[in-house]
Amino acid sequence: MQQPHHIDDFSVSDLRHTLGEAFRVVCDRRWRFILPFLGVSTLALIASLWLPRQWSVSTIIRREHDPMLASMVGKTWTEPYADIRTRMASELSDMETIQTILRGMKLPEHGEYYSDGQLSPASATAESAMAAEVAAGLVIKNVETSATRDVVSIRLTMGDSAHVADILRAIRDNYISRAQRRTTEILRGAETFLQGETTRCRGEAGSLQKQLFELEATYPGINPDAVDPTQAAETSLVVEGVQLARKLDEVRDDLARLDSGNEQAIVASDVAAVASGAARPNPRYTSLMQDIEKIQRDIIEGRTMKMMTEQHPTIQRLVASLEAKQSELDRTPATEAEAAGLQLTPTERLTSRKAELLASRASLEKKIAANREERGRIEQSRTGMLQARDSYLKIKAKLARANEELAGWEQNMGPLKHVLTLEDSNRGIHFATVRDVESVVRPASPDGRVVIGLCFAIGAAVGVVVVLVTELLDRSFRTAQGLSSSLGIPLIESIDEILTAAAIRKRLIRRVVILPVTAAVLTLTTFAAGAMAYLSLQQPADYETVKHSPHLIFSALWNS
Amino acid sequence: MARIADALKKAEAERRVKARLSGLTADTAKSPRGIAELPSFQWAPKKIDIAPPPAVVESTSPPVDWDVHPSLVTMTDRGSTVAEQYRAARTWLLSRLTPGQRSCLAITSSVPREGKSVTTANLAIAMAEVRHLQVLAIDCDLRQGSLGKLFKLPAVPGLTEVLTGRASLDEAVRRTPIGNLSVVTAGLADHPNPTELLSSTQTSRLFDEIRARFHFVLVDTPAVQRVSDVGVIGSLCTGVVMVVRMHETAAHVVRQSLRCLQSNNLNILGCIAAACRPDVDRYADTAGDREE
Numbered sequence: 001m002q003q004p005h006h007i008d009d010f011s012v013s014d015l016r017h018t019l020g021e022a023f024r025v026v027c028d029r030r031w032r033f034i035l036p037f038l039g040v041s042t043l044a045l046i047a048s049l050w051l052p053r054q055w056s057v058s059t060i061i062r063r064e065h066d067p068m069l070a071s072m073v074g075k076t077w078t079e080p081y082a083d084i085r086t087r088m089a090s091e092l093s094d095m096e097t098i099q100t101i102l103r104g105m106k107l108p109e110h111g112e113y114y115s116d117g118q119l120s121p122a123s124a125t126a127e128s129a130m131a132a133e134v135a136a137g138l139v140i141k142n143v144e145t146s147a148t149r150d151v152v153s154i155r156l157t158m159g160d161s162a163h164v165a166d167i168l169r170a171i172r173d174n175y176i177s178r179a180q181r182r183t184t185e186i187l188r189g190a191e192t193f194l195q196g197e198t199t200r201c202r203g204e205a206g207s208l209q210k211q212l213f214e215l216e217a218t219y220p221g222i223n224p225d226a227v228d229p230t231q232a233a234e235t236s237l238v239v240e241g242v243q244l245a246r247k248l249d250e251v252r253d254d255l256a257r258l259d260s261g262n263e264q265a266i267v268a269s270d271v272a273a274v275a276s277g278a279a280r281p282n283p284r285y286t287s288l289m290q291d292i293e294k295i296q297r298d299i300i301e302g303r304t305m306k307m308m309t310e311q312h313p314t315i316q317r318l319v320a321s322l323e324a325k326q327s328e329l330d331r332t333p334a335t336e337a338e339a340a341g342l343q344l345t346p347t348e349r350l351t352s353r354k355a356e357l358l359a360s361r362a363s364l365e366k367k368i369a370a371n372r373e374e375r376g377r378i379e380q381s382r383t384g385m386l387q388a389r390d391s392y393l394k395i396k397a398k399l400a401r402a403n404e405e406l407a408g409w410e411q412n413m414g415p416l417k418h419v420l421t422l423e424d425s426n427r428g429i430h431f432a433t434v435r436d437v438e439s440v441v442r443p444a445s446p447d448g449r450v451v452i453g454l455c456f457a458i459g460a461a462v463g464v465v466v467v468l469v470t471e472l473l474d475r476s477f478r479t480a481q482g483l484s485s486s487l488g489i490p491l492i493e494s495i496d497e498i499l500t501a502a503a504i505r506k507r508l509i510r511r512v513v514i515l516p517v518t519a520a521v522l523t524l525t526t527f528a529a530g531a532m533a534y535l536s537l538q539q540p541a542d543y544e545t546v547k548h549s550p551h552l553i554f555s556a557l558w559n560s
Numbered sequence: 561m562a563r564i565a566d567a568l569k570k571a572e573a574e575r576r577v578k579a580r581l582s583g584l585t586a587d588t589a590k591s592p593r594g595i596a597e598l599p600s601f602q603w604a605p606k607k608i609d610i611a612p613p614p615a616v617v618e619s620t621s622p623p624v625d626w627d628v629h630p631s632l633v634t635m636t637d638r639g640s641t642v643a644e645q646y647r648a649a650r651t652w653l654l655s656r657l658t659p660g661q662r663s664c665l666a667i668t669s670s671v672p673r674e675g676k677s678v679t680t681a682n683l684a685i686a687m688a689e690v691r692h693l694q695v696l697a698i699d700c701d702l703r704q705g706s707l708g709k710l711f712k713l714p715a716v717p718g719l720t721e722v723l724t725g726r727a728s729l730d731e732a733v734r735r736t737p738i739g740n741l742s743v744v745t746a747g748l749a750d751h752p753n754p755t756e757l758l759s760s761t762q763t764s765r766l767f768d769e770i771r772a773r774f775h776f777v778l779v780d781t782p783a784v785q786r787v788s789d790v791g792v793i794g795s796l797c798t799g800v801v802m803v804v805r806m807h808e809t810a811a812h813v814v815r816q817s818l819r820c821l822q823s824n825n826l827n828i829l830g831c832i833a834a835a836c837r838p839d840v841d842r843y844a845d846t847a848g849d850r851e852e
Contacts, residue, residue: 474807475812483831483833491830492801492830493649495646496837500630
């Protein structure tokens with residue numbers, strides 16, 4: 001029973017037919033593919049030997065952000081690192097710099113120089129072209145980036161394999177030198193700035209200090225943090241005033257008793273006093289002597305040890321006290337007998353006594369007046385001091401700020417000088433070569449595998465094109481059915497190809513000998529061309545060896 | 561299975577041919593003259609006696625010691641596929657014959673070296689295997705005739721000599737070891753204008769004479785694209801067979817040649833696809849069918 005056709009049957013049938021036709025074409029035209037494939041591949045591989053090569057070298061440098069510059073105050077000193085980082089690519093690719101470097105390396109080779117050292121126009125053009133090639137072949141890439149340092153890879157790709165490494169090395173060193181020089185210039189500027197600021201702050205602080213001294217001299221005790229000397233002087237004046245007032249009262253009582261007729265009692269008391277101790281020293285006299293010696297020691301100590309001037313209140317107070325003690329000592333008798341006045345007559349003694357009392361009263365009244373005057377002067381001085389204290393405090397605050405600023409600049413100066421010393425001795429830490437320029441072994445481009453693959457692909461494409469063109473141009477009849485239907489006449493019979501012994505022999509020779517041998521020769525040629533192309537791209541050194549000693553090709557391939 | 565069906569069809573065709581030829585042979589068997597009594601070629605018109613075919617139709621066994629060109633596989637390798645294909649072509653042609661009619665077929669092709677002469681020679685041998693048929697293979701390619709080389713016969717005297725009067729037809733007709741097969745070679749290619757020679761009345765009369773003496777005449781002609789001889793010769797024949805060399809001759813050339821033949825009002829019987837490449841799958845199928 002005939003199965004009904006399913007739509008898939010036709011597609012399967014068509015697919016089988018298509019695949020069968022493709023297989024037939026491949027089988028029938030295999031030599032038309034193999035021979036062009038091998039021939040064209042060989043030619044392409046040989047042609048690849050003349051492909052321009054690009055050689056590539058790289059180096060890695062580390063760029064440190066100067067900690068000194070980073071910690072310095074002011075925006076001006078934090079920007080240079082970013083500026084160096086930004087300008088690195090443009091500085092490396094600068095045409096004039098590259099031309100200078102090439103001229104220093106006497107590149108391009110065989111350049112013609114005039115007697116004055118100038119390049120001939122043709123050589124200058126070649127130099128410019130080489131510089132442009134170098135500038136175009138420079139690739140700068142950040143490998144690692146942080147706020148404090150960058151690791152930068154610099155890659156140079158160009159066609160000159162002999163000098164590419166030297167050129168990159170020279171460009172790198174030139175850049176590092178320029179960048180370090182620039183950093184040093186920045187540091188010099190920073191040093192100048194710091195020195196100027198330090199001088200300015202120091203001058204300002206000195207001026208303020210002078211004003212403070214003047215105010216302190218004018219208004220003793222104006223400094224609230226120090227002891228007020230007028231306070232003690234006033235206290236002692238108050239005490240002295242009280243004592244003087246008491247003594248004055250006593251003198252007035254004595255005068256009153258003298259004026260009231262109690263002279264007999266006064267004299268009798270004097271006689272008794274003399275009888276009790278006529279030759280003994282006067283205690284008052286001794287006490288005054290001791291006080292005078294003590295005051296003199298204090299004055300000497302204040303002038304020498306405490307560096308007090310004559311204007312110092314303490315010194316002035318001590319001098320005044322010394323004068324008062326000395327005056328009293330002059331009036332005081334050395335013995336008790338002299339003090340009792342026993343040598344005089346009673347009338348004389350009374351007269352003398354009254355005169356002494358009157359003199360004592362006058363003296364006391366004078367001292368009290370001086371005391372009051374001194375206390376008034378101190379009070380007046382304190383009132384002025386309190387008025388000047390605000391300006392004193394403001395000046396003191398300014399002085400503190402000036403000193404603080406000065407300390408900041410001086411704090412920066414030390415490390416800056418250290419860094420400059422390192423820079424001057426070429427021991428700066430801003431640039432370090434992480435990986436040096438390596439010598440080139442093989443060209444970076446074109447890639448050997450890609451070139452060889454492309455050559456074979458071109459060969460295969462040409463083979464396919466040849467097969468397709470042959471197939472398309474073959475307008476002969478393929479099948480007897482096609483012949484009959486095309487011509488519209490009956491097909492009598494289809495006769496197979498008659499293969500005589502000679503034809504078979506000829507065909508055998510062609511198929512077994514000529515074509516395989518040709519294919520083998522072409523294959524060997526293709527292999528040799530492929531090996532040479534591979535070595536020229538991957539192992540140029542081995543390629544040069546094999547060029548002169550072809551028998552070493554297998555060992556070179558094995559080693560590679 | 562398809563091959564079995566083809567074999568059955570061929571057997572049926574063979575039976576039909578034998579049936580037709582039985583009438584033809586009955587007519588020719590009355591004549592006492594055989595091929596050995598061929599009349600001499602004369603220019604004066606005369607009554608043509610048709611030699612009667614033998615009463616019994618059977619294949620002849622060609623002698624094994626006839627040295628011919630190896631490409632004549634119907635002689636050198638009788639059991640080969642190609643020989644069988646020529647026999648199939650013979651069968652096809654005989655099946656188209658009208659009973660009692662004598663045939664003269666021109667074998668031509670579009671371009672030279674397509675296999676006209678080899679086809680003519682092999683077909684002639686295959687025809688001659690039918691023992692009662694008197695078969696003649698004549699080379700009308702007066703420029704580059706190669707039939708003589710295939711049969712390894714001397715070129716002279718040939719058709720050129722007969723048409724120029726330098727030899728008689730009897731002298732030109734070569735008997736072959738196959739008794740009922742005769743060959744006329746092209747002769748010396750010394751005539752300045754072979755087309756004119758073939759267009760002459762002598763040629764027409766010669767073909768009349770030949771048709772009277774042979775049951776089946778196969779004429780090897782030049783290529784259509786090369787000279788116009790085919791138009792002249794084809795008009796003297798009962799039909800034209802086109803040989804097309806597969807995988808080689810361009811299709812448009814074949815079509816152009818066919819149009820040329822048709823414009824001459826020639827009876828184109830069909831075409832023979834020569835030099836076909838054996839199909840592996842086909843043989844595999846055939847082997848499978850045989851096993852069944």
